[in-house]
Amino acid sequence: MNPSNRLLRLTAQVSLLIALLAVSAFLLLRVYLDDEETVYDNGAVTEVVEQGPATIGLVEWKLDSLQPYTQLMDAEKKKIDLDQPAGSVVIVATASVTPKDGLKMDSDGFICEAKLRDDRGNLWKSQSAYGFPLPTYCGDDDHPFVRNRASKIAQVYVVPESAVQHLTGIQIENLEERRRILLTR
Amino acid sequence: MKLYRTSTVLVGVLFVLLGGLTRLATPERVYDSENREIVHGTIGEPLKYRDSTITVHRVKFAKAYVDDDDKPVETNGVFVAVEYETVRGTEDVGSNDASLSTDEGTEYRPVAATIIDGADFVEPGFARSGSLVFEVNSADLAGLTLNFVSLQFWTVLTQDVSVDLGVPDDKIAQQLLDTASPEYVIPKTVTRVA
Numbered sequence: 129m130n131p132s133n134r135l136l137r138l139t140a141q142v143s144l145l146i147a148l149l150a151v152s153a154f155l156l157l158r159v160y161l162d163d164e165e166t167v168y169d170n171g172a173v174t175e176v177v178e179q180g181p182a183t184i185g186l187v188e189w190k191l192d193s194l195q196p197y198t199q200l201m202d203a204e205k206k207k208i209d210l211d212q213p214a215g216s217v218v219i220v221a222t223a224s225v226t227p228k229d230g231l232k233m234d235s236d237g238f239i240c241e242a243k244l245r246d247d248r249g250n251l252w253k254s255q256s257a258y259g260f261p262l263p264t265y266c267g268d269d270d271h272p273f274v275r276n277r278a279s280k281i282a283q284v285y286v287v288p289e290s291a292v293q294h295l296t297g298i299q300i301e302n303l304e305e306r307r308r309i310l311l312t313r
Numbered sequence: 314m315k316l317y318r319t320s321t322v323l324v325g326v327l328f329v330l331l332g333g334l335t336r337l338a339t340p341e342r343v344y345d346s347e348n349r350e351i352v353h354g355t356i357g358e359p360l361k362y363r364d365s366t367i368t369v370h371r372v373k374f375a376k377a378y379v380d381d382d383d384k385p386v387e388t389n390g391v392f393v394a395v396e397y398e399t400v401r402g403t404e405d406v407g408s409n410d411a412s413l414s415t416d417e418g419t420e421y422r423p424v425a426a427t428i429i430d431g432a433d434f435v436e437p438g439f440a441r442s443g444s445l446v447f448e449v450n451s452a453d454l455a456g457l458t459l460n461f462v463s464l465q466f467w468t469v470l471t472q473d474v475s476v477d478l479g480v481p482d483d484k485i486a487q488q489l490l491d492t493a494s495p496e497y498v499i500p501k502t503v504t505r506v507a
Contacts, residue, residue, distance in 0.1 A: 140316055171405075213439065215506035249403045250437035288438035288506040 202259030364402030375497035416456030454486035
């Protein structure tokens with residue numbers, strides 16, 4: 129076997145090794161890196177934005193405040209009825225929401241939802257607080273939304289007291305865009 | 314040009330096969346069905362359901378049940394009331410269906426009065442107590458088991474819970490029937506901080 133033939137063989141062997149290693153690395157990591165849908169379905173936060181504004185699904189969000197309360201009052205100073213077990217607190221997030229051009233809106237406005245997230249991955253859904261001065265959803269007749277103009281909404285959550293120190297912000301998501309944004313305080 | 318000797322290739326193939334064999338020889342877990350892992354337990358035992366728990370606190374036998382202030386609903390068989398508590402963890406729990414099964418293979422679904430027909434979970438960090446009522450044939454009580462089956466569309470790995478309600482044979486079933494209370498009042502669900 130002459131030296132050039134031997135070099136050729138070594139090169140071929142090394143390239144085959146590299147190709148096999150590359151394929152195995154690709155197959156191993158594809159699930160975690162490439163598949164946006166899997167990453168989204170696993171509940172991963174794709175972007176973290178401080179307060180905002182951030183636009184997702186043609187809606188711009190800006191977190192204005194995130195405050196704990198022991199109870200909520202309506203305009204007549206009456207307690208708003210929420211399912212509040214002993215040892216829980218009410219968290220009110222106020223946000224400025226702007227529906228952008230191209231968003232499907234009808235007479236009832238549109239659907240918007242933000243979940244409260246803590247640093248342990250817990251998520252709380254917003255509750256309806258009847259009588260609260262701010263609308264708690266984006267389809268309230270008394271507070272109609274206008275395209276390209278910011279309106280304030282409130283999202284009301286009931287969480288255990290022990291979770292308050294862990295709270296990080298509100299989470300908004302959009303399935304079509306496979307994005308999940310965390311708006312922090 | 315010959316890239317590898319035949320023996321080198323054979324050794325490579327052997328290693329791949331050995332890798333596969335080790336996966337077969339030491340399965341990390343054995344599942345009851347291809348995509349369902351069933352957690353078995355008894356009354357009073359907190360059972361893991363994803364990262365939440367379900368505990369069956371007590372089982373009561375009754376000849377009638379009362380919901381709110383309605384008239385009692387009676388049966389020729391027996392009502393089996395199961396009182397449970399769930400503690401919600403971080404993960405999304407989805408929904409589940411509750412059913413009672415017996416040694417004879419009968420499956421019972423809850424009566425409509427409790428509205429929710431599975432274990433009811435609330436928001437993270439909270440616990441919820443609830444009760445499910447089943448109308449059961451009094452001759453078919455041996456091996457009474459409560460099952461919570463996760464509802465899901467995709468065939469990905471999921472988890473179910475199965476609770477032995479402590480009726481091993483007909484003799485004990487008869488004792489429970491003899492001591493069945495005339496009426497069971499469905500308690501209100503209560504949410505508390507876990």
